[in-house]
Amino acid sequence: MSIKKKLGMGVLSAALGISLIGGGTFAYFSDTEETNNTFAAGTLDLSVDPTTVIDVDNIKPGDVMVREFELINGGTLDISSIDLSTAYEVIDAEGNNTDDFGKHIKVLFLENADKTGDGWIIGDYNDVIAETTLYDLQNQTPDAVENVQGFFTHLLGLNGEGDGLEAGTSDQMYVGFEFVDNGEDQNEFQGDALELTWTFEAHxxxxxxx
Incomplete structure (x- = not known):
């Protein structure tokens, strides 16, 4: 075999060896596994039953009206608090009002009976609103599902549910209104109407x- 042929074979052999070595650097075992993942958001779904808490006519100073309704958590998430906002519009029948009708309509109480529990035994009702006019209530946002009972009720173990409203549950509410008789001339309110909007916002x- 000539020198050229021997050199050629040598180069070919060397090149093949490099190729095998190079190819060896990319040879490895592998395995692949796929995971399936989900993020599903819960829901807040608050409802009030009935949606009209009070609808009354021909009221006069001194009248007291008591109604009941439910706050219902139909969602999948627990509710920590429910803020109550108050807004109203006065329809002045004679156009002669010098005062705000809302100052003469008092919310005697808004009681969360589920939070009261056995507290009623010692007269400790869970009143999230007590003795305030609709006029003043406009600037307040009480939590309708807060347990606000006193120290002794808690100490005696008579208090009801804790704060909030769990998913799939409801709270029984009682509310009392009074058209306050202030002992003065209130003739300007004859024939008037007050349209009250209560908005419950769950968190x-x-x-x-x-």
Whole structure:
């Protein structure tokens, strides 16, 4: 075999060896596994039953009206608080009002009976609103599902449910209104109407490690 042929074979052999070595650097075992993951958001679904809490006519100073309704959590998430906002419009029949009709309509109480529990035994009702006029209530946002009972009720173990409204549950509410008789001339309100809007806004509980 000539020198050229021997050199050629040598180069070919060397090139093949490099190719095998190079190819060896990319040879490895592998395995693949796929995971399927989901993030599903819960729901807040608050409802009030009935949607009209009070609808009354021909009221006069001194009248007291008591009604009941339910706050219902139909969602999948617990509710931590429910803020109550108050707005109203006065329809002045004679156009002669010098005062705000809302100052003469008092909310005697808004009681959350589920939070009262056995507290009624010692006269401690869970009144989230007590003795305030609709006029003053416009500037307040009480929490309708807060347990606000006193120290002794808690101490005696007579208090009801804790704060908030769990998913799939409801709270029984009682409300009392009074057209206050102030002992003065209130003739300007004859024939007037007051349209009250109560808005209940539910809030979620705090986030947690899941």
């Amino acid at each position: 979620q509980t705090e986030g947690e490690l899941r």
